[in-house]
Amino acid sequence: MDHEFHYYMTYLIAARSGFNKKDAETLAYSSQYIDNNDHIFNISPGTDNHYENYISQTKNITMPRKKLFRIYPIFHFVPGKVLAKDSRRKDGKLHHLNTTPDNKNANQILDSALETNNLYKIGLAVHAFADTYAQQKQYGGTKVEKYNKYQWLDRVLAxxxxxxxxxxxxxxxxxxxxxxxxxxxxxxxxxxxxxxxxxxSWKDKNDYKNSHWYRFQKAVKELQEEAETILENNTLSKMELEEL
Incomplete structure (x- = not known):
């Protein structure tokens, strides 16, 4: 899916669900920004405010397997029901990591995010849930802000x-x-x-932790840890995997 769904349609759904404009935009931006968060920023090294983010998307398939494994099954291709008809390949073979629509893992990750009331984390989980179907502008009397993939970044970095x-x-x-x-x-x-x-470096070293970008990155790390536990219990424990 592209930003037409992950940002604009997610905003519409959030607004129709009762979120106010500001919160709906934060949730929708988080949902889309997963796909644009593909660069590791080394910010203020050597200081108390040093920070490195996790990426949530990559097009580099040559990355180490461990990094790929913590990105794709969690944020984009959540493993589904291995015996489902739509998980079968044309040659009839099955794989535990195949994603299927509305699957148990994706639902549990979304439920876990919703319980936190963290808009950034909910946006992350909504993206992953929508992608189980993918792999579809505006609502009410208020205009949706045009998506700008650098907006949050520009506000926080010098x-x-x-x-x-x-x-x-x-x-x-x-x-x-x-x-x-x-x-x-x-x-x-x-x-x-x-x-x-x-x-x-940060634009404001005293207030960067309140920025959308930092909160989004914090949610990426938290959701990754929570999703890994869910996938381990439901899917990965049934597979024979080399040490990642």
Whole structure:
């Protein structure tokens, strides 16, 4: 699914369910941002405010198996009922990690998130639940804010030059930004008077924990831990897996 469903349709459903506009937008943004949260930010290293996030999406299938395993079955392809008709491959083979619509694991992960009343965590779980069907604009008299995948990031991180480089690489991925920077970093240092690197800092080191971005990232880590327990009990314990 794309942002038309994960953001706009999720907002509509949340609003129709009784969430106010602000909360519906937070929930819907969280639901979509899973797919855009594919970069590890090293923020304020060497300080008391040092933070590194977990990614919740990746298109790099060469990543270590452990990292792939904690992303795909939890946030995108929640394992379903292995004997369900729609889980069978064309060759008739089955796999415990195949996802199926409205499955037990996805429901338990969603129930667990709903019990916390954490909008970010609910958004994460709603995305995963919707994806069990995927793999569909506005509501009432209020206009839905246009989705901007950099909105939460821009509000919390300083270093506008570095963020601009990051965005450029995301929009034109064929440009080898890190290579270019290695070539010109001495000139950047001479011009800006600072050593250029891909380390970031907070706009407000005293209030960043109240930001949408930080709360979303905190929810990613919490939901991952909770979902791993659910999957272990329902699915993974039935499989013979190498140590991940």
């Amino acid at each position: 270093n506008p030059v570095k963020i601009s480089w990051f965005k450029l690489q995301r929009e034109i991925p064929l440009i080898p930004i890190p290579v270019i920077i290695e070539v010109i970093k001495d000139k950047i240092k001479d011009f800006f008077g600072v050593e250029f690197s891909f380390k970031y």
